[in-house]
Amino acid sequence: xxxxxxxxxxxxxxxxxxxxxxxxxxxxxxxxxxxxxxxxxxxxxxxxxxxxxxxxxxxxxxxxxxxxxxxxxxxxxxxxxxxxxxxxxxxxxxxxxxxxxxxxxxxxxxxxxxxxxxxxxxxxxxxxxxxxxxxxxxxxxxxxxxxxxxxxxxxxxxxxxxxxxxxxxxxxxxxxxxxxxxxxxxxxxxxxxxxxxxxxxxxxxxxxxxxxxxxxxxxxxxxxxxxxxxxxxxxxxxxxxxxxxxxxxxxxxxxxxxxxxxxxxxxxxxxxxxxxxxxxxxxxxxxxxxxxxxxxxxxxxxxxxx
Amino acid sequence: xxxxxxxxxxxxxxxxxxxxxxxxxxxxxxxxxxxxxxxxxxxxxxxxxxxxxxxxxxxxxxxxxxxxxxxxxxxxxxxxxxxxxxxxxxxxxxxxxxxxxxxxxxxxxxxxxxxxxxxxxxxxxxxxxxxxxxxxxxxxxxxxxxxxxxxxxxxxxxxxxxxxxxxxxxxxxxxxxxxxxxxxxxxxxxxxxxxxxxxxxxxxxxxxxxxxxxxxxxxxxxxxxxxxxxxxxxxxxxxxxxxxxxxxxxxxxxxxxxxxxxxxxxxxxxxxxxxxxxxxxxxxxxxxxxxxxxxxxx
Numbered sequence: 001x002x003x004x005x006x007x008x009x010x011x012x013x014x015x016x017x018x019x020x021x022x023x024x025x026x027x028x029x030x031x032x033x034x035x036x037x038x039x040x041x042x043x044x045x046x047x048x049x050x051x052x053x054x055x056x057x058x059x060x061x062x063x064x065x066x067x068x069x070x071x072x073x074x075x076x077x078x079x080x081x082x083x084x085x086x087x088x089x090x091x092x093x094x095x096x097x098x099x100x101x102x103x104x105x106x107x108x109x110x111x112x113x114x115x116x117x118x119x120x121x122x123x124x125x126x127x128x129x130x131x132x133x134x135x136x137x138x139x140x141x142x143x144x145x146x147x148x149x150x151x152x153x154x155x156x157x158x159x160x161x162x163x164x165x166x167x168x169x170x171x172x173x174x175x176x177x178x179x180x181x182x183x184x185x186x187x188x189x190x191x192x193x194x195x196x197x198x199x200x201x202x203x204x205x206x207x208x209x210x211x212x213x214x215x216x217x218x219x220x221x222x223x224x225x226x227x228x229x230x231x232x233x234x235x236x237x238x239x240x241x242x243x244x245x246x247x248x249x250x251x252x253x254x255x256x257x258x259x260x261x262x263x264x265x266x267x268x269x270x271x272x273x274x275x276x277x278x279x280x281x282x283x284x285x286x287x288x289x290x291x292x293x294x295x296x297x298x299x300x301x302x303x304x305x306x
Numbered sequence: 307x308x309x310x311x312x313x314x315x316x317x318x319x320x321x322x323x324x325x326x327x328x329x330x331x332x333x334x335x336x337x338x339x340x341x342x343x344x345x346x347x348x349x350x351x352x353x354x355x356x357x358x359x360x361x362x363x364x365x366x367x368x369x370x371x372x373x374x375x376x377x378x379x380x381x382x383x384x385x386x387x388x389x390x391x392x393x394x395x396x397x398x399x400x401x402x403x404x405x406x407x408x409x410x411x412x413x414x415x416x417x418x419x420x421x422x423x424x425x426x427x428x429x430x431x432x433x434x435x436x437x438x439x440x441x442x443x444x445x446x447x448x449x450x451x452x453x454x455x456x457x458x459x460x461x462x463x464x465x466x467x468x469x470x471x472x473x474x475x476x477x478x479x480x481x482x483x484x485x486x487x488x489x490x491x492x493x494x495x496x497x498x499x500x501x502x503x504x505x506x507x508x509x510x511x512x513x514x515x516x517x518x519x520x521x522x523x524x525x526x527x528x529x530x531x532x533x534x535x536x537x538x539x540x541x542x543x544x545x546x547x548x549x550x551x552x553x554x555x556x557x558x559x560x561x562x563x564x565x566x567x568x569x570x571x572x573x574x575x576x577x578x579x580x581x582x583x584x585x586x587x588x589x590x591x592x593x594x595x596x597x598x599x600x601x602x603x604x
Contacts, residue, residue, distance in 0.1 A: 008410075015404075021401065026420065026424055036434070039436065101318075117333065135354070173332070
């Protein structure tokens with residue numbers, strides 16, 4: 001009996017010991033920075049570091065929210081994310097349903113594989129591709145489309161009005177393969193008996209999609225949307241920083257919270273406002289996750305994350 | 307009945323056309339990138355980037371082959387970082403996820419929450435940056451490309467834990483224990499061999515993350531000797547921007563001729579992306595599987 005309990009203890013110790021490297025990493029990479037958020041209430045002094053800099057109360061925040069940047073970056077982050085969530089979901093669900101309706105299994109697979117290609121490439125390379133299309137002097141659109149049509153070339157990188165469309169397009173292009181694969185996997189998992197029953201009841205393809213496929217996708221759509229709503233205060237830094245090539249004239253429509261925080265830290269040397277913006281993002285972002293989960297819990301408990 | 311069949315055929319044809327157009331939209335931009343890199347410089351300046359250049363030329367690639375010491379170096383760093391980072395990451399993730407999947411682990415739920423919570427809340431760039439630079443001094447070391455953010459991801463830990471819970475039977479572990487095997491032996495001789503496809507999927511996703519990462523280099527590196535290929539690409543954009551915005555005042559101090567020409571820049575972008583595009587067809591099954599497993603359960 002005693003021998004057994006010793007063996008049991010050894011087993012537990014062995015299991016714990018496996019987790020040590022990962023636990024240390026999570027503490028350093030994730031947990032210490034959480035406590036480091038206090039820097040938003042301090043006047044950062046490089047020589048004293050994050051923990052010993054003197055407190056300043058709320059001055060970083062009053063300083064930040066006095067600027068028009070605060071409103072601007074919040075608006076950009078929220079509106080782009082909203083557009084991504086709505087258009088991205090509709091687009092990906094439509095493609096997943098279409099893949100499911102196709103009869104050729106080979107074609108289905110080939111399309112899936114090709115749709116995923118943009119997802120695999122880094123945002124830096126994507127920014128080069130966008131540049132190949134939009135460059136004023138050498139770009140494909142100006143040189144091969146607009147000029148031959150007799151139109152004047154557009155200076156894309158200095159004209160803010162085009163960028164909301166460009167950024168949404170690039171986001172959809174890069175991400176639709178990924179999300180349509182997730183939805184398609186769910187569609188495949190729908191019980192085929194439901195389709196057979198629908199056919200016996202005389203349902204046509206549209207009715208089948210409406211009454212069987214879409215309800216079958218409901219939980220996945222809710223989960224995916226919930227995850228996106230939870231991240232609605234965050235943006236893909238690469239998309240908003242690399243793709244517009246950090247063009248100052250576009251800042252009004254491309255500056256999201258992440259871009260502002262980065263620029264404040266590295267270029268403007270404005271750690272105070274930058275850290276206040278970072279704190280604002282972390283806390284409101286966290287509240288959004290809790291709120292989104294709470295709402296889903298009310299509607300459909302099984303779809304909730306926790 | 308007849309009309310329904312033809313109606314269906316039309317429907318199928320329309321869907322194929324839409325899908326094919328989408329495939330073209332996915333691939334054409336890469337084709338433009340590649341043809342641009344293969345265009346003769348004078349043609350590029352005259353006609354811009356195009357799908358069918360008037361004059362083809364390998365000059366950009368030959369130039370890189372001749373003078374591209376920085377490119378080769380950056381390439382070596384990307385390969386090295388991807389290899390080391392992925393190996394260490396796999397080991398850490400598996401060793402963290404396996405105990406979480408065992409019922410015998412005390413405090414299993416608090417420990418799972420410890421991982422899960424990092425997906426809900428984080429400190430963001432500023433505290434992370436200050437900690438890594440002020441406390442750990444990883445700026446301008448190779449560790450900057452390996453450690454921050456990428457080494458172990460809660461999402462992948464949870465994905466692996468779910469896999470182990472669902473696919474490794476308790477009886478198997480019990481049997482190995484009765485035979486006197488220790489936990490490490492069980493993990494590496496019993497559990498890992500049974501999980502090869504899932505581990506391969508994880509390896510591809512983590513490896514892709516390392517290969518494509520440019521953020522860590524942007525945040526923590528100023529020393530060009532340590533740049534990965536993505537950082538080199540990023541730096542070229544910054545330099546060109548800098549030249550354009552400060553054209554008159556700084557042109558004298560910054561040597562314009564050192565900046566790669568428009569064609570060469572595209573060639574470097576191709577070199578940065580091509581390994582993924584070449585490897586992908588052989589491993590696409592695992593990528594698709596990884597997305598499905600991660601997306602639905604995560």
